[in-house]
Amino acid sequence: MAKNCFRAFTLIELLVVTAIIIILGALVVSVSSGVIERAKATKDMSNLRQIGLAMQTYLNDKDDILPVINAAPGTGTNANPVIYPKYIATRRVFQSPFDTRAASETDTAPVSYGINQNMYDLINGNTAQVVSPASTILMAPRYSGNPALASSWTGIATNVPNLAVGGGAGMTIGPQRNGTQINALFCDLHAETMTFGPSASPELGSFKDTMSDPLGQKHWNPTK
Numbered sequence: 001m002a003k004n005c006f007r008a009f010t011l012i013e014l015l016v017v018t019a020i021i022i023i024l025g026a027l028v029v030s031v032s033s034g035v036i037e038r039a040k041a042t043k044d045m046s047n048l049r050q051i052g053l054a055m056q057t058y059l060n061d062k063d064d065i066l067p068v069i070n071a072a073p074g075t076g077t078n079a080n081p082v083i084y085p086k087y088i089a090t091r092r093v094f095q096s097p098f099d100t101r102a103a104s105e106t107d108t109a110p111v112s113y114g115i116n117q118n119m120y121d122l123i124n125g126n127t128a129q130v131v132s133p134a135s136t137i138l139m140a141p142r143y144s145g146n147p148a149l150a151s152s153w154t155g156i157a158t159n160v161p162n163l164a165v166g167g168g169a170g171m172t173i174g175p176q177r178n179g180t181q182i183n184a185l186f187c188d189l190h191a192e193t194m195t196f197g198p199s200a201s202p203e204l205g206s207f208k209d210t211m212s213d214p215l216g217q218k219h220w221n222p223t224k
Contacts, residue, residue, distance in 0.1 A: 055189065058082065066125035099141075107156070113140065113163075123223065137219070140183065145172070146173065181195060186218075195207065
């Protein structure tokens with residue numbers, strides 16, 4: 001009478017199965033990370049569009065003059081305390097999803113976006129003087145260092161530094177696509193994704209391109 005035989009897995013088979021599981025796990029993590037980043041980029045773009053809509057209403061009421069706040073310790077030019085809460089009901093709109101600080105509705109609420117400093121330096125905040133509204137950057141995320149670190153974001157509701165031309169020396173990588181992209185709001189109040197580093201084709205424009213300035217290029221100078 002034949003005996004029952006049970007075939008066990010060999011070591012090689014176990015190693016192959018383990019390797020397949022590890023590879024599939026890595027793929028799942030990679031896909032999940034990509035989905036999460038795309039969701040953050042979409043929310044970031046939505047925030048800028050909402051701010052743009054509120055800014056349009058504010059500008060209609062204020063003869064096209066950007067927010068300027070005369071308060072101690074000096075003149076501030078951040079938009080948050082001005083268009084909140086009359087034009088935007090929540091301060092959370094001012095916090096980028098790439099800014100991982102704890103959300104709040106107080107005066108210390110995180111604010112991730114700054115206004116292009118040239119809007120004040122070159123045209124005194126008068127948006128009616130912008131020569132190429134669809135090409136001139138108005139607002140974008142503002143941080144210093146790696147945007148993945150909460151410590152890189154310093155703006156709060158009562159103190160939002162303006163956005164230096166090209167993002168300034170502290171902004172060395174973008175918040176999206178491995179540091180190569182960033183969202184921006186333009187003076188015609190449309191939002192789009194820009195290449196973060198200096199562009200190989202300057203006529204297309206890029207966030208960090210502060211040198212070339214052909215007419216129509218996406219740029220920081222409201223007088224061009």
